[in-house]
Amino acid sequence: MTSLSHSVPSAAAPSGSVSSPAKRIQIDFAERSYDILIGESLLSDPASYEGLKGHSALMVSNTTVSPLYAARLKTALGTRHAQLFEVVLPDGEAFKTWETLNLIFDALLANGCDRKTVIYALGGGVVGDMAGFAAASYMRGVPFVQLPTTLLAQVDSSVGGKTAINHPLGKNMIGAFYQPQRVLCDLSLLKSLPARELSAGLAEVIKYGPIFDTAFLAWLNHHIDDLRVFEPAALSHAVQRSCEIKAEVVGQDEREAGLRAILNFGHTFGHAIEAGLGFGEWLHGEAVGCGMVMAATLSQRLGFVSAQWVADLRALIQRAGLPVIAPILDPHDNAGRYLALMRHDKKSEAGDIKFVLIQKPGTAVVQSAPEALVREVIDACCQA
């Protein structure tokens, strides 16, 4: 479903720095295919945008990202679009709402944007999810390009076409499967990431090992310290391999009818942590990191993997700078609170919670589990 080739969109970025050759991963869907480009200084390189048309374009970013990168994008786009507009959203998961989404629609309509207007999503997962859903819905669909600025967005949310906003009663409950025209993973943007955000991104990188690729998991065990100090070659490989695996999985199952659900390893418990603590208290990646420890523990209690394997995964997650002890969500009925929150997960059917479990290292399954066992796992993982 995916192919990997090496190409050089241009010899050097306009900034004068010498770029490494960009890597290109192709995602094939029934209707069309598109490229993920991974490399240094892609944002600033006009060649990154070759083939993108549209009389007008809209850059969507937020108050944190816009001052850092919007000018670079504007310069790189040059005269590609006759009209280039920008909308700057408030920053944060708390603003992943209809009201904020509507700022994008307001900008599109006030500027007379048409069906061929290209939307550039410049930011992390929240910007990508909202700009993507706006692109999916504006006039029933306009082209969009993902320019992820965080590790988490580069390895996870910008690839695969999931877009959404939150509803007061649930996260990512309103959205669309909608594929971008292109994803540009500019590795040079990661250098300015705060350490905590880097760690949160590493949770989604680590995820790909247990569910799909034991060799990658072994590589991560060797290079986790390099990744935490932004070692360029290590980061490049981590982003590339993560995107390859994600492309492979979503290429087989765009609409999450089956296989794709394995990408939610750690997310069922993780969502309960996020919702239970209040969204934003823990970063998404932190909750997923801890959620993977819990899901791995459940896998072990079901007899799928060894206690040693779980301990090794837990150690890796901890070395990535992520929490491995689950928080108490309710001192009176902690497990009950976790269960109630997990029943609201999108994977649930008729209240039956579906967990992504590791059947054996490198292979995941989605299934339910006896409630008593889940309660035991929650109790065990909430203790140091």
Added chain:
Amino acid sequence: MTSLSHSVPSAAAPSGSVSSPAKRIQIDFAERSYDILIGESLLSDPASYEGLKGHSALMVSNTTVSPLYAARLKTALGTRHAQLFEVVLPDGEAFKTWETLNLIFDALLANGCDRKTVIYALGGGVVGDMAGFAAASYMRGVPFVQLPTTLLAQVDSSVGGKTAINHPLGKNMIGAFYQPQRVLCDLSLLKSLPARELSAGLAEVIKYGPIFDTAFLAWLNHHIDDLRVFEPAALSHAVQRSCEIKAEVVGQDEREAGLRAILNFGHTFGHAIEAGLGFGEWLHGEAVGCGMVMAATLSQRLGFVSAQWVADLRALIQRAGLPVIAPILDPHDNAGRYLALMRHDKKSEAGDIKFVLIQKPGTAVVQSAPEALVREVIDACCQA
């Protein structure tokens, strides 16, 4: 792309009335196909819902439709879904907004509805568009069934998967292409339609003649009076042929990349009328009826069709009970106002207005036209 067969879902409706055999039109898309069923008493017939699964279901209707038909749907569904919920929206185009759409999301989430929840859209075009967009967006897509209760919805809006809500700056600007699982056109529901709404629906029926089928246009010329008095056999044929043509066109072009745009014959001028007078002043079908006269006149001025052909079409539209004289939208610069409003049409590209024109009877093209000529047509059509 479409096939037509006759089938009998059940011998008689539970009401005791003897149903005519339902007609079945299949729509084939790349991903999946679904059926349009056309017949008497389909709403009340449990057999209409065969094969629809889902632990839970949500009926979406409005304050006008719910008292008339919701109980019938509930009875016909019986125990098909373990949980059946209802949300009743305020009635009218003015409520085709995010706020109203959110009532559907609130109901889905408050009731713990999952990814397999079936949404039943019971109502006219507004209910269908909103329930359809909710189905497209809730958890990134749940199954839905169209149960159109007006002629306009049966022959146009419920078929083809266009869903949308309005934005203060434009109609149907936010939406999705999203196909239903099934469309049930229950002809017996049309009997209670007010005459004005029947006429509005006839505009969309008439549309199919000039753009696709001259034999159907000739049939309409003979049967327009029968249709206006709800003659069952005539209504059945009109709905069936309309759905067949629409299925044929959208089956070839789901996302309106080309051919499908011909279904907007009369809609470019019509949208200008609706927007210029204020939405709701004229019914959508009334504006389309008058818009077809304008688009036909423009086609004639471009040398595509004869003046006699336009006069005949105008007479048919008038006999259908529809306005054929365009309203003055601005006494100071009427044509300018029309043009400004038409530039906001979704078919426009970079401000260039695209018209659906009749190249020859039965064949439509989408193209722009010289502004001076368009101004002449507007002036001519605004005079009695």
